[in-house]
Amino acid sequence: MATNTDTATETAPSRRLRTRLERAFNGDLFVHVALAGAIALVALPLVLAVIMSTQSTTEVYEVTNLGLGSAGLSNYETALTEYNLTRYMINSAVMSVVIVVGKVSLSLLAALALVYYRFPFERAVFTFILLTLLVPVPVRIVPLFQLMADLGWANSLLSITGPYIASATAVFLFRQHFMSIPESLVENARLDGVGPLSFLVRVLIPMSRGMIAGVSVITFIYAWNQYLWPLIVVSDQSKQVVQVGIKFLQGASQSGLTQWGLIMAGAVIALLPPLAVLVALHRPLLETFAIQQK
């Protein structure tokens, strides 16, 4: 209807052109081309980084050289060995796994209590947990740093994992999921007097596999990508995580030239684990996010 009035004032040829454009725009080919183009553009920096990570420093300095370089994988080797990236990767992996396991376990227990137990001040406890969303690290960074020093945790695994193993988001997601489990399944267990831990281990956890996987992916990526907090609380380079480790690479230079090939290799290495986790587990991740949105 509206298009009629719009086009009424136009001349015939321009109307025909418009219609043709509109039809092309609304066709499937347009979607495929535009989408492929957009995705390629988003991936372009990464692809370039991978290419340049194979180039020697001199090749990198020939700005427009787009071929795979002569350095091959040697930049990766140098980054991992001489620049200690192996150590940083291990530190990051340990930190991330500890955070994932800790957060999932603690949150499962808390959600079990919140959903299946009757106790005083239930709502208040849940609100108390949710309110921590208001205090991300930067809001409490100074006292938290002092607290780590007072506890003697500075420079330790504890300092980069401890503050992260409890989370409002994970408790919230598990709670939502538990509440979506049909009541009759819970009642079935009640009729037999199944105990809470047995119920958790034999019913809730098997029935929450997707959600646990989703929360684990979110947590792993989040933990792996930490930068500010490890930068502050870890001063011993050998204890540092890989994200901050990239920063150390920036100082790498060879006869006055920054070794960008080497830095790109480091960046690619630091990206691989979360990327692999995402690719492997994107399905549960997407389902989990679908719930978080509600």
Next chain:
Amino acid sequence: MTHLRLDSLTKHFGDVKAVNGIDLAVDDGEFLVFVGPSGCGKSTTLRMLAGLESITDGTLSIGGTVVNDHPPDERDVAMVFQNYALYPHMTAAENMTFGLDSGLFDRSNHDEAVAEVAETLGITDLLDRKPKELSGGERQRVAIGRALLREPEVFLLDEPLSNLDAKLRVEMRTELLELHRTLRTTTVYVTHDQTEAMTLGDRVAVLNDGRIEQVDPPQRLYDYPETRFVAEFIGTPAMNVLPVEIRDRGDALVVEREGFELALPDADGNDVPTGGAVGSSGTFGVRPEDVSIVSGRARDAPAIEAEVNVTEPLGDALLVHCTLGGAELKVKAEPRSAVEPGETVALAFDEERLHLFDDDGNAVYHSSHPPDDDRGDSNPHEPVEATGSQ
């Protein structure tokens, strides 16, 4: 022998009175069905029996023990849920045995018992499958097997067949009956489907608004409804009910409304409403199958004339919708009757099957007598030791 006894059982959800004082005694080995429209309190009552719902007031005893405060697992009941309540991650066999062991790690061996139950239900080949690999009927069997395995004092079934398609539902109905005939375990069964209630129950309790309207064996419920609600709820198509005036014609009491007057037959002189009812209004009830269309020549009795609105062929009968004195009346006529909309037909009522209800909805008259009426005028809300049930 009474097995389950409900005394003034009451359930309130905040201000909502879901169950409003139910008195009932269920015999050992009896198959009792709760039937009623949604929201009548039938499921809530069943859940109070199971211990899944707390009891606001009244007492519940199983086998002579008051179990009001017993947790579900101490009541020795097994329940089958409408949605089967099978754990998606467990096989059929695991579903059946889960919960039999109380601890986290101690798993005793139930293989033999499971095999036996599976044999009974014909699900031996399905034991290693997960719920999603089972059809609706198979899931239902596993859920029933789950209950059987527990060898409970009482089976509780909450609309177990309502998720099945019509054909399967009829099959499962027969199987449930056979199962009950073999096991003779006391069973309480909830459904909203009156056909299911009639075919399954030794006795049927009709619930409405949190109260029991009537508890009786199915045929008696159908023939002698004690309230207008039961009269209309039991039987399809539903009983015709017409608002009428009750008048004394001298030789008999008559009910009348516009274009229609009927003398109430004197059934052994017992049930005719007393003179006190004369002049008052009430509701006259007759089932569609107790009305017949009189062919032109056989009109000797004072015929009742009605106009045909619509006809619905049901196959085994022709359902004729008529207008009688401004009210609608359904007639179940011979299947191939030549009746056309717009036509005026003469109707006759089966004199043995007429009912009259007062304005409160209670039956004041049935034109025939219950066969062995030793129940007198007992209040249907009193706990009744079943008479004709077994």
Next chain:
Amino acid sequence: MSDFTKPYRSTTQAGLLLVPTLVVLVAFLYYPAVETFRLSFFQTLLLGTGQQFVGIDNYVALATSAEYRQSLFVSVLFAAAVVVGTLAVSLFISYLLFEVRAGASGYLLAAIWPYALPTAVAATILLFMLHPTLGIVTHYLEALTGLTLDWFTSGPLAFGVLVAVAVWKQLGYNIIFLVAALNNVPETLTESARLDGVGRLRMLVRVYLPLISPTLTFLVVMNTIYAFFGAFPLVDLMTSGGPNNATNLLIFKLYRDAFSFNSLGLASAESTVLFGIVSILMYVQLRFSDRHAHYGA
């Protein structure tokens, strides 16, 4: 309806299950947050040996500091640019993903991968690709436009680069949510519009955008929070706040005040301001999702 859906009633057991979570939250979240607020009224003496109560001096110092006001201004501008940029690009890609019939799942993974991209990695890669002298992207952009894109010395250019990196990093997260929201739009709406021959753009503007507005609000809030709190590595690795404080975001200034200049009281006051910003955002999110609750399910 049922009053018995909770099968367990031991308060002690519930407490034991909750204790680990609560202890962590109290020790590492609540306590430091409260402590931040307290510290914001104190001034640390030399070498952190003592504290002196100074009332609202720290806040006054912030309010009167031209540098802080500049930082606040830059941060707000940065957040606005990141929000608009991220939503525009991810909406474009998401809508294409939603519209594409064949191979949708393959495209999806190719579009959401930046969700796994660490901010530090994004910063490092783009630092090189956009490098004024060595960056290949800069090289071709300059060749194309004839401009000199030296963002090492130009404040506005540096600001733009940071926005670009932040948008790049945030795309994955936004696309995930937008595609999910679009897929939640009842199919009958799409089909009935298709029968009427409604064009793609019109569908987006008139049908989809209003229906996914709760998700858009959610993403506005999440992207704002990212811009305020998550962009630290960008500044730290790419610009160190320069040139001329053009990229001196609040989070970076806070970090420097606290850990380079040891002004713990002042930094705490800055943290408290950040807390105010999160609170407002969360409140907006809550109000909006409440109002739109009836759209769900």
